[in-house]
Amino acid sequence: MASAALVLLALVVTGSLYAFAVPAKAAPAAADDVSAGKQLFLANCSTCHGLNAEGRRNAPSLVGVGAAAVDFQVGSGRMPLQASGPQAPATGKKFSDEDIRRLAAYVASLGPGPAIPAADAVDPTKGDAARGADLFRTNCAMCHNFAANGGALTHGKYAPNLNGTSPTQIYEAMLTGPQSMPVFSDTNLDPKSKQDIIAWVRTIKQAPNPGGLNLGGIGPVSEGLVGWIVGLVALVGCAVWLGAKAS
Amino acid sequence: MSTVDHDPGEVTPFASGDALPERFDNPGLPEHRHRLADIDATAAKRAERQVATLFGLSAVGTILTLVAYFSVKFEGHLSDNAYLSRVQLSNVLLGVGLFLALFGIGAGAVHWAKTLMPDEERIELRHDMRSSDEDRADAVAILREGSAEAGLGRRPLIRNSLIGALLLAPTPALVFLRDAGPMPGDALSVTPWKKGDKLVRDIEGGQPIKASDLQIGSVVHVMPDGLQAPGEKLEDRAKAAVLLMRLDPADLDETSSAGAYDGIVAYSKICTHMGCPVGLYEQQTHHLLCPCHQSTFDVTKNCEVIFGPAKRPLPQLAITVDDEGYLIAKDGFKQAIGPSFWER
Numbered sequence: 001m002a003s004a005a006l007v008l009l010a011l012v013v014t015g016s017l018y019a020f021a022v023p024a025k026a027a028p029a030a031a032d033d034v035s036a037g038k039q040l041f042l043a044n045c046s047t048c049h050g051l052n053a054e055g056r057r058n059a060p061s062l063v064g065v066g067a068a069a070v071d072f073q074v075g076s077g078r079m080p081l082q083a084s085g086p087q088a089p090a091t092g093k094k095f096s097d098e099d100i101r102r103l104a105a106y107v108a109s110l111g112p113g114p115a116i117p118a119a120d121a122v123d124p125t126k127g128d129a130a131r132g133a134d135l136f137r138t139n140c141a142m143c144h145n146f147a148a149n150g151g152a153l154t155h156g157k158y159a160p161n162l163n164g165t166s167p168t169q170i171y172e173a174m175l176t177g178p179q180s181m182p183v184f185s186d187t188n189l190d191p192k193s194k195q196d197i198i199a200w201v202r203t204i205k206q207a208p209n210p211g212g213l214n215l216g217g218i219g220p221v222s223e224g225l226v227g228w229i230v231g232l233v234a235l236v237g238c239a240v241w242l243g244a245k246a247s
Numbered sequence: 248m249s250t251v252d253h254d255p256g257e258v259t260p261f262a263s264g265d266a267l268p269e270r271f272d273n274p275g276l277p278e279h280r281h282r283l284a285d286i287d288a289t290a291a292k293r294a295e296r297q298v299a300t301l302f303g304l305s306a307v308g309t310i311l312t313l314v315a316y317f318s319v320k321f322e323g324h325l326s327d328n329a330y331l332s333r334v335q336l337s338n339v340l341l342g343v344g345l346f347l348a349l350f351g352i353g354a355g356a357v358h359w360a361k362t363l364m365p366d367e368e369r370i371e372l373r374h375d376m377r378s379s380d381e382d383r384a385d386a387v388a389i390l391r392e393g394s395a396e397a398g399l400g401r402r403p404l405i406r407n408s409l410i411g412a413l414l415l416a417p418t419p420a421l422v423f424l425r426d427a428g429p430m431p432g433d434a435l436s437v438t439p440w441k442k443g444d445k446l447v448r449d450i451e452g453g454q455p456i457k458a459s460d461l462q463i464g465s466v467v468h469v470m471p472d473g474l475q476a477p478g479e480k481l482e483d484r485a486k487a488a489v490l491l492m493r494l495d496p497a498d499l500d501e502t503s504s505a506g507a508y509d510g511i512v513a514y515s516k517i518c519t520h521m522g523c524p525v526g527l528y529e530q531q532t533h534h535l536l537c538p539c540h541q542s543t544f545d546v547t548k549n550c551e552v553i554f555g556p557a558k559r560p561l562p563q564l565a566i567t568v569d570d571e572g573y574l575i576a577k578d579g580f581k582q583a584i585g586p587s588f589w590e591r
Contacts, residue, residue: 138450138468142526142538153527154534154543154554177464180529182492187460188467207327210334212342246282246361 037106040099044080053110058084065176066113067104072172074100076165078179086156087179090164114175114185121191122167127199135193136200139184147217148201153180163205167198276368284362294362301355308347315340435590436583438486438515440564445472446491446513446574455573456491458511464530467491469513471576486584488516489564490535491574492528492546502549506565506577513564513576514550515584518542520557522585535561558587 042051048059055061062069073079077091095103104116120126137146143159145151150161157180162170171194177183184194215222284291319340321333378386399406447453449468453475456467469489474480496510503512514535518525523539528546534553535544542555550561562584565577 134450139466142524151527151538153529154532154536154541157529159527177530180531182466182528182530183462183464185460185462185465187457188462188465208331208335210331210338212335212339242357246284246366 033102033105034109035106037102037104037109040095040103041106045103048081053107062107062110064111064113065107067108067116068114068172069176069178070104070107071100071116072169072176072178074103076169087158090160114172117168117171117175117191119168121195122171122198123195124167124199124202127192127195127197129196129199129203131193132196132198132200132203135189135197139189140197143181145218147204147214149217151218162201165201167202170198170201171195276370279368282362282366285366291363294358298355298359298363301351301358303351305348305351305355308344308349308351310344312341312344312348315344434482435585435588438580438584439474439480439483440471440487440489440576440579442576442578443569444576445569446470446489446566446576447472447475449488457572458508458568458574459572461491461493461511463493463495463510465491465493466528466530468516468526486517488524489513490516490526490528491566492530494533494546498533498547500548503547503563506563508566508568508574511566511574512546513566513574514544514546514561515564515580517561517585518557519552519559519561519584519586520555525561 041049041053045053045062048056049062050056050059053062073088074095075093077093078088080094081088082091093100107113108115136148140148143151143153144162145159148162150159152158159181165173173181174184174189174194174197175186189197209217215226284294315337319333319337321330321337325333445455446467446469447455449470453470453472455472456469461467467490469491470484471487474484474487491511491513493511496504496507499507499510499512506512514525516524516526518537518539520537520540520542523537525535525537525542525544527536527538528534529536533546535546535550537543537555537557540556542557543553544550544557544561545553549563552558552560562580562582564580566574567577569575
């Protein structure tokens, strides 16, 4: 069962061109997370990141990125990369939590890096949402939008919306700076500030919208489009009706 | 068309002798077509009911509006979410009710006019535009008489003094316009940044920033120290916004590294195109994007414009550290920040 899943994953990841290079041996019975993680790494990641995670062209070295980066990238399904493109989309988790933990343990063993935050540190109920809103507007809103609905960057890249992003993933993203995102290390935004930001994102995502339809919450563009298309078509319809002769 | 030409090589749409008529006859009104409601009593009754239904709908909308206004309350002790839910319900009900109330009256009136009110065409001819010769002669005589009685030609003193007064009257406007507001002076070219100013965080009273606290890939939104008091010096704060980024020093070219400290660079956050805040930094490509019009600046090349409508690079703030390791400005901005203006 496990080996079948592994083979399937390996095929998805590396594609048919590289399929012959993937031995896909069954992971040994978790005697040691690091060595099990290494097996997973060799089977699923090494094609791009290199046999020793040293990195290749277009695939960064993973020495020193830490367990948090692995948990974020693999846990959100950004890795394994679905296809080459401007940005790795979050495609949903492809590995079991157990396997992600092993992979993270292996990558963390390569060099010191940020660890996966404790559940207590990311609990939104323990953060101060009002302070988080301040921090969010200053540090995050320019890319992720004031309502955390995401926005466009250059050349097809984008800041994703934070609807489906778990508190742990938000924390890890700030800590590790995945892809285009800047790094907000603990000396820049301390753990308390990160928790406050998570609390704010949770608050804004759960708040009902007092104005009716929020139209995606992406600002004047969608509102204008709906106003011009729906509103104007309705007005033109009324005008046509006014001018038409009754039967 | 009097003759028909049978020669296939010579096709003329109009026979040569066929001239257009001198003037077209008035074709008159098209035949009046009666509406269903005019000829069928049941249709008329139906239209009547439709109009009444629309007016009734309006009345229902009005009542709904009043009921919603008085019954959906959001005072008292409510949690934030419950409060917002009530506001949403109130807004939706008021909006739908008012829409029905107004649209019902309008639609009913239009439907009434279109289906039941008389629609027989009537013709009313326009009268002549030209006045009668007598009226025209009278008007000319009045004008002549008035001009002679005013005697402008006979009293040049009055005429000349009037012309002088009229010419002089607008001159206060020049003075008023000149003094309409303070001249900008050097406000457009100068920001509060000066040599030795500490770079502090934009929020929470502004803590100073240690260079050693910034990891590569970090971004901080900064202000000069001393502009933190709330509500004060807003114009200064608007000009002074700076974005601080730490890159691998090897990525910076010579012009950028001149004002950098160990890979940390500071650039004005005000776009040189229209003055929007340029805050979208991509830490892998080192592109800095303005969200308003997509002007893109390359941080590794001293923020030169690589895309979009901006015409000049973002001005760099040269920085260094003080004795305690805090980031300070080496100097103020060397050039005006923000959009270009005429004297720049």
